[in-house]
Amino acid sequence: MIRFGPLIVLAALLALWQAAGMAMRVETLPTPLAVLPELWALFASGEIWGDLRASLYRLAAGFVLALATGVPLGILCGRSAAVRGFVSPLLALFYPVPKAALIPILMLWLGAGDLSKITIIYLSVTLPIVYHGQQGAAAVEEKLVWSARAMGTGRAGVLLRIILPASLPELLLGVRVAIVIGLIVMISSEMIVRQNGLGYDIFNAMDMAQYRLTYAVIVVVAVLGFVLDATFERLRRRLTFWAPERQDQLPTGA
Amino acid sequence: MIRLDRVSKTYTRAGGGEPVRALSEISADIADGAFVTIVGPSGCGKSTLLYIVGGFVPASGGAVLVEGKPIAGPGPDRGPVFQEFALFPWKTVRQNIRFGLAEQNVPRAEADRRVDELLDLVHLRQYAALYPKELSGGMKQRVAIARTLAYRPRTLLMDEPFGALDAHTRAKLQDELLQIWERERKTVLFITHGVDEAVYLSDRILVMSAAPGAIKADIAVDLPRPRRREELLRHPRYQELVIEIGRMMDTTA
Numbered sequence: 001m002i003r004f005g006p007l008i009v010l011a012a013l014l015a016l017w018q019a020a021g022m023a024m025r026v027e028t029l030p031t032p033l034a035v036l037p038e039l040w041a042l043f044a045s046g047e048i049w050g051d052l053r054a055s056l057y058r059l060a061a062g063f064v065l066a067l068a069t070g071v072p073l074g075i076l077c078g079r080s081a082a083v084r085g086f087v088s089p090l091l092a093l094f095y096p097v098p099k100a101a102l103i104p105i106l107m108l109w110l111g112a113g114d115l116s117k118i119t120i121i122y123l124s125v126t127l128p129i130v131y132h133g134q135q136g137a138a139a140v141e142e143k144l145v146w147s148a149r150a151m152g153t154g155r156a157g158v159l160l161r162i163i164l165p166a167s168l169p170e171l172l173l174g175v176r177v178a179i180v181i182g183l184i185v186m187i188s189s190e191m192i193v194r195q196n197g198l199g200y201d202i203f204n205a206m207d208m209a210q211y212r213l214t215y216a217v218i219v220v221v222a223v224l225g226f227v228l229d230a231t232f233e234r235l236r237r238r239l240t241f242w243a244p245e246r247q248d249q250l251p252t253g254a
Numbered sequence: 255m256i257r258l259d260r261v262s263k264t265y266t267r268a269g270g271g272e273p274v275r276a277l278s279e280i281s282a283d284i285a286d287g288a289f290v291t292i293v294g295p296s297g298c299g300k301s302t303l304l305y306i307v308g309g310f311v312p313a314s315g316g317a318v319l320v321e322g323k324p325i326a327g328p329g330p331d332r333g334p335v336f337q338e339f340a341l342f343p344w345k346t347v348r349q350n351i352r353f354g355l356a357e358q359n360v361p362r363a364e365a366d367r368r369v370d371e372l373l374d375l376v377h378l379r380q381y382a383a384l385y386p387k388e389l390s391g392g393m394k395q396r397v398a399i400a401r402t403l404a405y406r407p408r409t410l411l412m413d414e415p416f417g418a419l420d421a422h423t424r425a426k427l428q429d430e431l432l433q434i435w436e437r438e439r440k441t442v443l444f445i446t447h448g449v450d451e452a453v454y455l456s457d458r459i460l461v462m463s464a465a466p467g468a469i470k471a472d473i474a475v476d477l478p479r480p481r482r483r484e485e486l487l488r489h490p491r492y493q494e495l496v497i498e499i500g501r502m503m504d505t506t507a
């Protein structure tokens with residue numbers, strides 16, 4: 001029964017939506033059954049693929065950059081008071097800033113193309129990665145490090161072969177949070193800087209009063225988010241199956 | 255030989271509180287191949303002393319000399335076994351034991367052979383592919399010992415290695431350790447709370463007093479080797495030593 005829990009919840013939500021749509025009978029709340037053909041048409045005509053690709057490209061580019069810089073930075077922060085001294089004030093300053101508020105400025109400087117969007121995604125997802133990387137690296141039991149040092153492992157070796165794997169469970173929780181934040185920022189940046197992508201599609205359809213299309217794209221975004229999160233969650237479990245169990249915390253949105 | 259030359263340690267506290275004087279001018283010579291045990295009340299600085307000898311924590315005063323040279327940090331000549339096991343949780347039993355050999359650039363084939371040898375030694379061969387979280391406390395402790403023995407340190411630094419185990423497992427591991435020691439004649443610096451364990455294993459027992467830690471008595475354990483548990487338990491000298499040291503511990507606590 002529990003196995004079917006998610007399916008039952010999904011069905012209930014759809015039913016609720018359907019009922020609400022049928023009861024209200026307004027154009028701005030089409031029923032799922034009315035949205036379905038629209039959704040079908042999006043994929044059948046191939047219209048959606050270009051935007052999906054554009055959005056995913058920005059998300060992936062921002063993410064790869066964030067991992068490449070955020071992981072080393074976070075781990076160094078966790079292990080070196082000097083590095084932490086420089087980075088934590090920056091983190092404290094930028095963490096609470098709604099990143100979408102920075103989009104206009106970035107647009108002025110970097111133009112309305114991919115660059116400004118990739119940059120804003122990068123900035124947003126780097127923070128949780130650095131933060132969780134730091135937490136993970138700082139919490140590594142020092143006797144693990146000592147054991148390795150006694151075996152002749154040097155400083156770089158300790159970071160790479162002890163601190164990094166030992167921080168992985170915490171680090172990957174940060175990455176999961178970052179995925180959710182990345183999706184949010186991806187959509188909002190495309191809404192603000194109108195060019196293409198899923199966020200653009202949603203608002204564009206809305207402006208033209210194509211409410212069924214609006215809902216159809218929202219469904220695509222929701223499914224995309226779910227699939228990304230679920231896929232990553234499976235990867236995370238595979239990479240950290242060795243870790244002692246802990247309560248999995250739900251990612252917090254931003 | 256390992257020489258402790260007036261080793262002192264004062265911990266300064268990050269919160270800015272009163273510094274803690276953990277050790278005060280500890281001096282001792284530990285002969286090669288000797289099994290030396292430190293006993294003393296909780297908090298008297300036994301672990302601290304072991305960490306300093308290992309080179310993991312710097313002394314605030316004095317020096318530790320190995321073969322006459324002051325130590326500069328940790329080294330593969332001094333292998334620690336921590337009470338907390340400190341196994342690498344992302345590595346299997348086999349990979350844990352192998353880690354130090356890889357770090358020492360031991361050739362592949364030789365490292366594999368050495369790991370097999372150690373798995374047999376600590377009776378863990380059929381558990382080689384398990385991860386630490388899948389092991390019992392006694393098994394983890396055996397992996398920790400095997401991992402340290404693997405790279406052949408001349409000195410073993412063992413911090414209450416059997417403290418968290420049940421009496422039966424502890425007795426078994428004590429016997430295994432004695433067998434290994436009798437064959438390889440490593441220098442062992444061993445910490446325990448158990449007076450009977452100290453007398454059973456050691457050549458020499460250093461009794462520490464607390465606040466700040468200092469060596470209060472240095473007792474030679476003049477019992478025959480190889481030691482057999484049943485014989486020893488009935489040996490009058492064994493009983494005398496246990497009672498004598500037990501009494502000292504009571505008055506230091």
Ligand SMILES: Nc1ncnc2c1ncn2[C@@H]1O[C@H](COP(=O)(O)OP(=O)(O)OP(=O)(O)O)[C@@H](O)[C@H]1O
Pocket residue numbers: 265266267274275276294295296297298299300301302303
């Ligand atoms: N990192 C530290 N910072 C500050 N004080 C410390 C630190 N580590 C140990 N101490 C203090 O030093 C003293 C000695 O501690 P230590 O752990 O060496 O004792 P111990 O003899 O091993 O005790 P036990 O038998 O309980 O393991 C204690 O008073 C402890 O509070």
Ligand SMILES: [Mg+2]
Pocket residue numbers: 300301302413
């Ligand atoms: Mg201790």
